[in-house]
Amino acid sequence: MTKQKHAKEPLMHLTRRLNFSPKYAWAIRIGAFVLSILVCAIVTTILSPKANVGFFFRYLFTGTFGTTRLIWALFRDLAILLLLALAVTPCFKMRYWNIGGEGQALMGCLGAAVIVSQLYGKMATPLVLIIALVVAIGFGAVWAVIPALFKAKWNTNETLLTLMFNYIAGCLGAFFVKKADPNTTGSLSFLDSIGNAGNIGSNQFILIIIIATVITTLMAVYLKYSKHGYEITVVGESPNTARYVGIHNKKVIIRTLVLCGVLCGIVGFMMVCFKDHSFKAESATDTTVGGLGFTAVLISWLAHFNPLAMVLTSFLVVFITRGAKNVGDYARLGANYPSMMVGIFFFFIIATEFFINFKISFRQKGELPKEPDDLIKSSEETADKTRAQSADAAAATPASATEA
Amino acid sequence: MEKNLAIEMVGITKAFGTKVVANKNVSMDLREGEILSLLGENGSGKTTLMNMIAGIYTPDSGKIYVRGEEVVIKSPIDAYSHHIGMIHQHFKLVDLFTAADNVILGEKFDNVEKNEGRADNGAARFGRRIAFEWLRRNRVRELQKIVDQYGFGIDLKRKIYDMSVSEKQTVEIIKALYRGADILILDEPTAVLTPQEIDKLFAVLRKMRDEGKSIIIITHKLNEVMAISDRVAVLRKGEHIATVDTATTNEKELTDMMVGQKMDLNIEREMPQNPKPRLFINDMTVVNKEGRTMVDGVSFEINGGEILGIAGISGNGQKELLEGIAGLQPMAKGEVIFHNPKENKPVTFFHNDLKQIKAKAEAGMFHYPDGQRVVLKGMRDKDIVELVNKEQILYYEDEIINLKDRTPREIQELGIKLSFVPEDRLNMGLVGNMSIVDNMMLRSYRKGKSIFVNRKRPKQLADEIIQDLEVVTPSDMTPVRRLSGGNVQKVLVGREIASSPKVLMAAYPVRGLDINSSYTIYNLLNAQKKKNVAVLFVGEDLDVLMALCDRILVLCGGKVSGIVDARNITKEEIGLLMTKVPDDVQKYDYDNAKEGESND
Structure with a gap:
């Protein structure tokens, strides 16, 4: 044996876990969530003399579940975030890192806003809404498909291109707002025109929630059971294998991005016509979508691209955001406090992935590995055995290799 | 131990897993100032053996002596400290950097920083440690010395992306020399070169040998072995067969050693x-x-x-x-x-549509089971479809198809099925993260008009293959990547064969x-x-x-x-x-x- 006379085993090293049990993974995730909330509470008590741990938890929960209206709003926000995450999920499954959900949804918003602001009053309101939906879908799809075409044609980096497209979309939005109403501060309100659109009875939340439920189910089925979903997985996991079995990679990429753009367009339409009844684009970054497109990337990724798990992850994020906003309001911690809490939450949840995938082993005095001589011997033995067996088989067959 | 040995390996064994023994009890040596060819078929363990000298693998057993001293080489940096440099088949260069910057990349400039006359107290040492390391403007000039010494015709100020494959290889060689290597290992350096470039490379190698460097060149081209080397070491199936002087051998003898007895x-x-x-x-x-x-x-x-x-x-x-x-x-x-092969076999709608079948019948390609020639003229489409589906229309001869x-x-x-098992096994025809069942339907999932995939038949097929070919797996839903190599291959080949x-x-x-x-x-x-x-x-x-x-x-x-x-x-x-x-x-x-x- 080689003496490792200079080498000293490091104090600890990482090994990849190949067979982790789902139970263990969930235990770690739940533990991390609880821990993140506790850390949030502690940080809050440090920041504000008013707040103690009890205060934090009281307002965290009243901010999300305090009134019926708040609960409805929680689920509506969840639905919007979930839909955005669902839209980008097929791309991620395909290892196409589309981080342009933000811009694609904003283009949907813009499409809807253009139609509503220009056509309202010139024809029946339902017709305006239908045209707005179609245009929103078109805008979203075009915005998603341009980078995909670049990728398919010249193999450009989709991450950079989709990211930059977000800002172009923001600027286009701001340009439109300034054109449509030069006196505004960056926002067009449609409250007077289509303020009631999307209400079922007097409930303004339920339609969005229903749509989200339907699309989530469809997406789960699409990814798992449809031929398209199967192709997406193959292209994502191994483009070369896809080529070998005759899948047209470029076609799949473009098709999937159209789907993504369509979904983003629908979300954009709902944001403008059903939720906010306004369109905001003050600058490239301060818009109606307001960063949800980026959060959606994390939602999708944390759920391992599983649509049903995304319901949970988006719920947690919306819960923390809304709850922390309430705590911040009561403790007078300022507008950026909720982002901080969400940051702490993400920090813990992302860290769990490390502990799920890797095992930390500390140095210990163990046995040396098996002698290589034994290894060779054992492989030789099996080889001999096989040769003997096949020799018997060959003897039984008249036309064996040697006689031929 | 002889004095003039640059490297001596004694009883080197390296196994991957329990099955594959890449090197088995290899003992060979490299003399100072010689060019040694390492000859062997694919998979005979040449690269593995050299990687152990270069610090990429550690041997399971055996000893390595460098200049008579026993050493343990744990990393490529370790190898450089013993003045061993390896030029791999795939170059490791930064495209956007110039040749010179690639050469000095990763170097710690402590030899430059150790100026005499500087204060050498703790604070000064700490200061030097955290000080920003400037890239000196004249760095190219120092490197140019090496370039001139061996006659590499290369401009060090050019960027890597501008360079041809042979120039990139030259940069790799300069890198190894600059780091003080006087034992150089080249892994199939000629595989990517044109004949003229090979001649140039060989001239450089000879020059380096004359300067006292020791060189190992991995190759499986006999004519190159004869042209460049002083001695030849032959490996076969991981074992060292012999080391012979090039002058006393010939191509035939080397081939015999390389391929072995039948x-x-x-x-x-x-x-x-x-x-x-x-x-x-x-x-x-x-x-x-x-x-x-x-x-x-x-x-x-x-x-x-x-x-x-x-x-x-x-x-x-x-x-x-x-x-x-x-x-x-x-x-x-x-x-x-x-x-x-369609002779006397029924025509189907699988490869032909109705129009094509009609045209082929017109051309007289079909007959009925009783031997009569098929004439479809004047028949209704519905009847033709029925005949085809009842397998009543047979081919006279094999169908000839140009695949162009x-x-x-x-x-x-x-x-026409292709099952290609690449080196990494999982890149052509299988998807590692998908289950055996899902891999089964890679070829067949398009069948049928439904927009949904049908996993019933792939599952049957997977279970059949697992049973018939004795695939060792926890279940048919196990991702293929978790199976051992042999089982992966059984799944791949089994699937191709199952598609008749x-x-x-x-x-x-x-x-x-x-x-x-x-x-x-x-x-x-x-x-x-x-x-x-x-x-x-x-x-x-x-x-x-x-x-x-x-x-x-x-x-x-x-x-x-x-x-x-x-x-x-x-x-x-x-x-x-x-x-x-x-x-x-x-x-x-x-x-x-x-x-x-x-x-x-």
Whole structure:
């Protein structure tokens, strides 16, 4: 044996876990969530003399579940975030890192806003809404498909291109707002025109929630059971294998991005016509979508691209955001406090992935590995055995290799 | 220990897992100031052995002495501290940097920083440690000395992305020299070079040897061995066969050592029953993306009911040839003609639509089961469809199809299946993260009009394969990546065979397998041969090729250097064909063999 006379085993090293049990993974995730909330509470008590741990938890929960209206709003926000995450999920499954959900949804918003602001009053309101939906879908799809075409044609980096497209979309939005109403501060309100659109009875939340439920189910089925979903997985996991079995990679990429753009367009339409009844684009970054497109990337990724798990992850994020906003309001911690809490939450949840995938082993005095001589011997033995067996088989067959 | 040994290895053994022994008790040495060639077939353990000297692997057992001193080389940096540098096949350079910056990349400039006359107290040392390391403007000038010394004709200020492959290789060599290496290992340096560049490289290597450097060059090209080296070390199947002086040996002797004695494998082999041509490859030329001609005017045919072996050193066009047939690589020239064995078989709507069937009937290609010729004129479409579905319309002869304008998918659906087992096993034909069941339906998931996939039949198939081929797996839902190599290959080959192919191309199906699994695969291929399938087997092991195949096609530099009768050929003859295309290329087929017999 080689003496490792200079080498000293490091104090600890990482090994990849190949067979982790789902139970263990969930235990770690739940533990991390609880821990993140506790850390949030502690940080809050440090920041504000008013707040103690009890205060934090009281307002965290009243901010999300305090009134019926708040609960409805929680689920509506969840639905919007979930839909955005669902839209980008097929791309991620395909290892196409589309981080342009933000811009694609904003283009949907813009499409809807253009139609509503220009056509309202010139024809029946339902017709305006239908045209707005179609245009929103078109805008979203075009915005998603341009980078995909670049990728398919010249193999450009989709991450950079989709990211930059977000800002172009923001600027286009701001340009439109300034054109449509030069006196505004960056926002067009449609409250007077289509303020009631999307209400079922007097409930303004339920339609969005229903749509989200339907699309989530469809997406789960699409990814798992449809031929398209199967192709997406193959292209994502191994483009070369896809080529070998005759899948047209470029076609799949473009098709999937159209789907993504369509979904983003629908979300954009709902944001403008059903939720906010306004369109905001003050600058490239301060818009109606307001960063949800980026959060959606994390939602999708944390759920391992599983649509049903995304319901949970988006719920947690919306819960923390809304709850922390309430705590911040009561403790007078300022507008950026909720982002901080969400940051702490993400920090813990992302860290769990490390502990799920890797095992930390500390140095210990163990046995040396098996002698290589034994290894060779054992492989030789099996080889001999096989040769003997096949020799018997060959003897039984008249036309064996040697006689031929 | 002799004084003039640069490296001595004693009893080096390296095994990967429990099955694959890459190097077995290898003892060899490198003298100072010589060029040693390391010769061996693919998979004979050359690169593994050298990686152990270069600090990429550590040996399981055995000792390495550098200049007479026992050492443990744990990392490439360790290797450099012993003045050993390795130039790998795949260069590791930063494209956007200049040649000079690539050379000094990663270097700690402590030799520069240690200026005399500086304060050497703790604070000053700490200050120097955290100080920003400036790149000196004259850094190119110092490197230029090395360049001039050995006569590398290269401009160090040029960026890597501007450079040709041979220039990049030169940069790698300069890098190794700059770091003080005087033992240089080059892993197949000539594989990527043109003949002129090879001459230039050899001139540089000779110069370096004359300056006292010791050089190991890995290669499997005999003419280069003879041209450059002082001594040759031959490896075969991980074992060191001999080290001989180049001056006292010849190509024939080296080939014998490289391929070894014929080993009797006792693979069952029967004479092909009624071999009928199934696939004609006419003058196929394939040019790869880099513009190199990988397959050069290759013509041959494959018969149903035979196993045609393809021998050749890897990278001599095997992959491109198969991909060309499968439609995965565009052919620059030539065509592939497929004789679909349809004689007296019913026509189906699988490859033909109604219009095509009508046209073919017009041309007189069909007959009824009673032997009467099919005339479809004046018949209603509905009746024709019924006849076809009742399998009442039969072909007179085999269907002849030119594959030139067919998509890979169409070629596949015609029954021409390619199973390629790459080095990493999981990149061509299987998806590692998907379950066995999902991998089963890679070829067949499109069947049917439903937008949903049907996992019922793939599941049956997966269970059959797991049972019949004894795939060791926890369940049929286990991701393929968790299976061992042999089991992965059984899944891949099993799937291709289950699709009842008419032509089966199996490339390296036993790559890295233990002997038991290998025999399972051989038996599978033999069973296909009995079913009158045309089997094309690309192998690395000549013993296996000679024991399993009926005919062997030898490729060399993308050209056919011979098609030989696998039953009457020696290993040495194949070995020579692998390294050189003879002026007069022999092509064996069964017909001219019969003629030969009758002449006798």
